[in-house]
Amino acid sequence: MAVTISDVARAAGVSKGAVSYALNGQAGVSEDTRRRILSTAAALGWTPSLRARSLSSSKAYALGLVVARDPKLLGSDPFFPTFIAGIETTLADRGYSLVLTVATKPGAEEASYRRLAHEGRVDGVILSDMRTDDSRIALLLELGLAAVTLNRPNTLSPFPAVCMDDTEGISQAVQHLVDLGHTRIAHVGGSQHYIHGLSRRNAWANTLDLNGLHHDLFIEADFGALEGVAATADLLARTNPPTAIVYANDIMATAGQAYAQQHGLRIPDDLSITGYDNTEYAQYLNPALTSIGSDPLLWGSAAAQVLLNQLEGTHDGDDVVLPAPGLITRGSTAAPQGRSTPGSS
Amino acid sequence: MAVTISDVARAAGVSKGAVSYALNGQAGVSEDTRRRILSTAAALGWTPSLRARSLSSSKAYALGLVVARDPKLLGSDPFFPTFIAGIETTLADRGYSLVLTVATKPGAEEASYRRLAHEGRVDGVILSDMRTDDSRIALLLELGLAAVTLNRPNTLSPFPAVCMDDTEGISQAVQHLVDLGHTRIAHVGGSQHYIHGLSRRNAWANTLDLNGLHHDLFIEADFGALEGVAATADLLARTNPPTAIVYANDIMATAGQAYAQQHGLRIPDDLSITGYDNTEYAQYLNPALTSIGSDPLLWGSAAAQVLLNQLEGTHDGDDVVLPAPGLITRGSTAAPQGRSTPGSS
DNA sequence: ATCGGCCACTGAACCGGTTTAGTTAAGTTT
DNA sequence: AAACTTAACTAAACCGGTTCAGTGGCCGAT
Numbered sequence: 001m002a003v004t005i006s007d008v009a010r011a012a013g014v015s016k017g018a019v020s021y022a023l024n025g026q027a028g029v030s031e032d033t034r035r036r037i038l039s040t041a042a043a044l045g046w047t048p049s050l051r052a053r054s055l056s057s058s059k060a061y062a063l064g065l066v067v068a069r070d071p072k073l074l075g076s077d078p079f080f081p082t083f084i085a086g087i088e089t090t091l092a093d094r095g096y097s098l099v100l101t102v103a104t105k106p107g108a109e110e111a112s113y114r115r116l117a118h119e120g121r122v123d124g125v126i127l128s129d130m131r132t133d134d135s136r137i138a139l140l141l142e143l144g145l146a147a148v149t150l151n152r153p154n155t156l157s158p159f160p161a162v163c164m165d166d167t168e169g170i171s172q173a174v175q176h177l178v179d180l181g182h183t184r185i186a187h188v189g190g191s192q193h194y195i196h197g198l199s200r201r202n203a204w205a206n207t208l209d210l211n212g213l214h215h216d217l218f219i220e221a222d223f224g225a226l227e228g229v230a231a232t233a234d235l236l237a238r239t240n241p242p243t244a245i246v247y248a249n250d251i252m253a254t255a256g257q258a259y260a261q262q263h264g265l266r267i268p269d270d271l272s273i274t275g276y277d278n279t280e281y282a283q284y285l286n287p288a289l290t291s292i293g294s295d296p297l298l299w300g301s302a303a304a305q306v307l308l309n310q311l312e313g314t315h316d317g318d319d320v321v322l323p324a325p326g327l328i329t330r331g332s333t334a335a336p337q338g339r340s341t342p343g344s345s
Numbered sequence: 346m347a348v349t350i351s352d353v354a355r356a357a358g359v360s361k362g363a364v365s366y367a368l369n370g371q372a373g374v375s376e377d378t379r380r381r382i383l384s385t386a387a388a389l390g391w392t393p394s395l396r397a398r399s400l401s402s403s404k405a406y407a408l409g410l411v412v413a414r415d416p417k418l419l420g421s422d423p424f425f426p427t428f429i430a431g432i433e434t435t436l437a438d439r440g441y442s443l444v445l446t447v448a449t450k451p452g453a454e455e456a457s458y459r460r461l462a463h464e465g466r467v468d469g470v471i472l473s474d475m476r477t478d479d480s481r482i483a484l485l486l487e488l489g490l491a492a493v494t495l496n497r498p499n500t501l502s503p504f505p506a507v508c509m510d511d512t513e514g515i516s517q518a519v520q521h522l523v524d525l526g527h528t529r530i531a532h533v534g535g536s537q538h539y540i541h542g543l544s545r546r547n548a549w550a551n552t553l554d555l556n557g558l559h560h561d562l563f564i565e566a567d568f569g570a571l572e573g574v575a576a577t578a579d580l581l582a583r584t585n586p587p588t589a590i591v592y593a594n595d596i597m598a599t600a601g602q603a604y605a606q607q608h609g610l611r612i613p614d615d616l617s618i619t620g621y622d623n624t625e626y627a628q629y630l631n632p633a634l635t636s637i638g639s640d641p642l643l644w645g646s647a648a649a650q651v652l653l654n655q656l657e658g659t660h661d662g663d664d665v666v667l668p669a670p671g672l673i674t675r676g677s678t679a680a681p682q683g684r685s686t687p688g689s690s
Numbered sequence: 691a692t693c694g695g696c697c698a699c700t701g702a703a704c705c706g707g708t709t710t711a712g713t714t715a716a717g718t719t720t
Numbered sequence: 721a722a723a724c725t726t727a728a729c730t731a732a733a734c735c736g737g738t739t740c741a742g743t744g745g746c747c748g749a750t
Contacts, residue, residue: 004736015700020738030698050464051403052736055396055705062444062466071430071642075423076625081412082420085447092446092457097466099407100445101437102430112437119395121407121442225629255629262631280421281626284570284600286607297416349706360730365708375728397706400735 003044012040023048054120062097063087063307064122064145068109068129073224074102076251078279079296086300087126094308110139117143124148124307126300127159130195148307150299151195152319160310161319162303166196166276167203168324169292170246173274174207176290176327177244180335182272186217186242188231188252197223200248200276217242221252228252229259236260236271243271243336250275250282250291257285257332268334278328287331294325348389357385368393399465407442408432408652409467409490413454413474418569419447421596423624424641431645432471439653455484462488469493469652471645472504475540493652495644496540497664505655506664507648511541511621512548513669514637515591518619519552521635521672522589525680527617531562531587533576533597542568545593545621562587566597573597574604581605581616588616588681595620595627595636602630602677613679623673632676639670 009019014029014037021028022037029037054060065087067080074080084098091098099121103109113136116122124146127136130153137157140147152161177185187204190197197220205215219234221227228251235242236259247253253275257267265271267287275282278293302320309315354364359374359382366373367382374382399405410432412425419425432443444466448454458481461467469491472481475498482502485492497506522530532549535542542565550560564579566572573596580587581604592598598620602612610616612632620627623638647665654660 002736005738006736016737017701017739018699021699024738028698033698047463049400049736050466051396051400051405052705053738055394055400055707056736056738058396058705060396067426069426071427072625074426074430075641077426078420080426081414081422081447082416084445085416085419085449088447089449092453092460095464097444097461097464098446099442100429101443102426102433104430104434108437115437116442118392119440119442121395225626229629251626254626258629258631258633280417281570281596281599284574284603286603286631288603296420347706350708351706361707362709362731363729366729369708373728378728394706397735398708400737401706401708403735 002049003046004049005046008037008041008044008046011044012037058120060120060123061095062099062122063091063304064099064101064113064116064125065128066101066103066109066112066116066125068103070222070224071104073222074104076225077223078250078277079294083128083296083300086297086302087304088300089297090301090304090308096304096308109136113139113143113145117145123311126150126303126307131193132195132198134195146307146311148303148310150303151199154195160306160315160317162299162306162322163319164294164299164322165324166292166294167199167206169276169294169327170200170203171207172327173246173290173292174204175211176329177246177272177274177333178207178211178213180244180272180333182244182336183213184217184240184242185213185244185246186219186235187215188228188235188245188247188256189218189220190223190248190252192220197248204246221248223249223252225251225255228255232256232259236263236265244273244333245271246274248276250277250279250289253289253291253332254279254281254285257289266337268332269337272333272336274327274333278325283330285332290330290333291328292325293328295322298322347394348391349394350391353382353386353389353391356389357382403465405465405468406440407444407467408436408649409444409446409458409461409470410473411446411448411454411457411461411470413448415567415569416449418567419449421570422568423595423622424639428473428641428645431642431647432649433645434642435646435649435653441649441653454481458484458488458490462490468656471495471648471652476538477540477543491652491656493648493655495648496544499540505651505660505662507644507651507667508664509639509644509667510669511637511639512544512551514621514639514671515545515548516552517672518591518635518637519549520556521674522591522617522619522678523552523556523558525589525617525678527587527589527681528558529562529585529587530558530589530591531564531580532560533573533580533590533592533601534563534565535568535593535597537565542593549591566593568594568597570596570600573600577601577604581608581610589618589678590616591619593621595622595624595634598634598636598677599624599626599630602634611682613677614682617678617681619672619678623670628675630677635675635678636673637670638673640667643667 022034101112127149147159149161189201208215219231275291278291282289367379446457472494492504494506534546553560564576566576620636623636627634
């Protein structure tokens with residue numbers, strides 16, 4: 001069927017080994033011979049067999065991504081598709097492929113990593129949604145898989161990290177609200193089990209601190225619409241409810257906004273709202289959602305690059321820091337109209 | 346490193362070939378010997394080397410999925426993540442993996458298929474988002490890849506199809522609106538380049554026909570929020586605007602709803618709206634969106650099964666027809682309040 | 691002149707399975 | 721009892737690369 005390295009060797013009048021050396025740019029053949037081999041290979045239309053190469057070099061030439069999500073939350077998250085597109089842009093250029101796994105049940109995630117490693121499907125994996133005391137780090141070490149993490153985990157990790165600071169955007173959002181005159185600014189956070197859930201909460205709390213405001217209006221949710229609504233209901237039912245809510249993502253913000261409106265609150269007059277992710281639909285909500293625009297495409301591309309460099313031994317081991325995403329102000333935030341802000345018109 | 350078939354052969358006191366026969370359930374070994382070989386293999390903890398098996402059997406033990414989307418539309422589509430999760434549930438059980446490719450640039454899609462085939466990364470691919478006169482069918486035939494299509498394409502296709510009728514849901518939506526008293530029911534369709542864009546439009550038109558109503562209020566959009574807004578603006582600016590709009594997906598419906606509200610229309614009083622996909626956030630919009638609940642998880646799982654059966658020669662060649670998704674009625678649809686429906690309270 | 695060292699290259703082993711051809715022993719046929 | 725078939729198994733080729741151990745020839749050093 002396809003033309004093999006032996007065909008090339010025969011046509012060029014050399015041995016298989018010489019062809020291999022020539023094609024891989026290794027020493028062992030003269031420049032003349034190398035050129036001759038390369039041109040006959042090109043003439044015959046030779047392309048390397050991934051399978052043969054995989055077997056003899058013990059490499060898969062593929063990276064893995066395990067997405068662990070509740071199936072209900074999976075579809076609504078705009079992050080992964082774009083993130084994966086970013087990974088692809090890097091992989092395609094380098095002859096690698098992406099093996100994607102989705103783990104919806106609790107134990108399935110570890111099983112997925114084990115399978116990828118055991119079957120030798122991938123040479124390394126990209127770790128997203130880092131968690132506190134993330135057990136995957138030890139697991140990957142045990143499995144001997146290379147990896148790159150999205151942001152630096154809180155535990156000691158031998159893997160390089162590709163970082164995109166998410167505290168900057170939240171700080172901007174809180175400061176924006178403070179500048180508008182809000183004093184009771186709540187935060188509906190994501191699961192504090194996640195590093196980014198934690199860091200966003202801390203950014204919110206710290207920025208309030210800096211402005212001399214309390215940061216007691218916090219509720220933890222799961223990044224899903226349902227819990228976003230519950231958290232919003234809880235906050236709004238308090239005797240001294242917030243005039244602004246900073247949500248940890250657009251999904252919860254959207255759900256919270258709808259809930260508030262259904263209960264007679266005008267947004268942004270009675271309640272200001274901010275999201276995170278700058279989802280495509282954010283600008284089409286009523287009012288349009290103030291959000292923070294992360295760049296999953298860039299993140300994916302950078303993560304794949306670092307991991308590939310790592311695999312090829314050309315990575316220096318340092319973390320890569322990407323530009324921090326900033327606030328995109330839209331109609332869902334404004335000065336509070338209630339009694340609490342005498343300065344507002 | 347890992348235990349190989351030779352180790353098992355040595356330990357069991359037989360040849361490599363015998364071990365291979367025993368493990369693959371082929372004839373050539375007695376039952377006694379087979380049991381002995383299997384138990385020593387288990388005792389040694391042998392697992393097959395995917396790479397070796399791939400090389401000698403010329404199979405990849407992987408399926409491919411090429412997602413061709415404008416990056417802007419990618420993140421907002423809730424279909425793919427869940428669909429992929431469905432694929433996974435089947436693949437994991439059968440020892441296969443999923444190689445995912447995202448093609449964002451025009452020529453990249455064909456290149457992706459070519460690469461998957463040429464490198465032998467996959468044994469077959471799942472074709473989603475079928476288009477009219479879909480050029481991928483001829484391409485895959487040329488490349489010699491197996492495939493399964495989501496719904497039957499309009500051209501002759503040798504590949505089995507896994508079908509989930511999307512006209513039923515649209516018909517239900519239109520009939521629901523007719524029953525509420527609407528007479529001017531518009532449709533903001535998806536790109537008519539797609540089979541499902543076309544079929545949803547036809548379902549809308551046919552159902553209006555059946556009720557003796559005109560179906561002239563149609564605008565084609567691209568399934569994205571931006572064009573959904575433009576289409577809505579166009580429709581509402583007409584001298585005799587619709588009292589209801591059936592959108593081809595939730596994203597456009599959401600965007601259209603926000604646009605209408607911003608322009609002073611009350612929903613559902615002045616304008617009823619339906620979506621498609623039953624996105625997670627649909628129920629948290631204000632008002633909650635009446636939508637049609639497809640089942641991407643089931644679809645993915647079924648498609649993978651058919652393709653695997655096809656590869657293993659156990660598929661009968663028939664198309665598989667899944668249950669048609671139905672309408673989920675929520676707050677965005679109601680009887681029209683204007684002059685056109687005397688019967689409404 | 692001779693030895694050592696290096697370059698360019700060959701032949702073969704190897705990765706870990708599958709598969710084919712061949713061998714042996716037992717059983718069946720006439 | 722000789723000839724034939726078949727089951728059970730082995731040895732070796734094969735998939736298509738990579739890599740190691742040689743090998744011969746050319747060169748410079750002594």
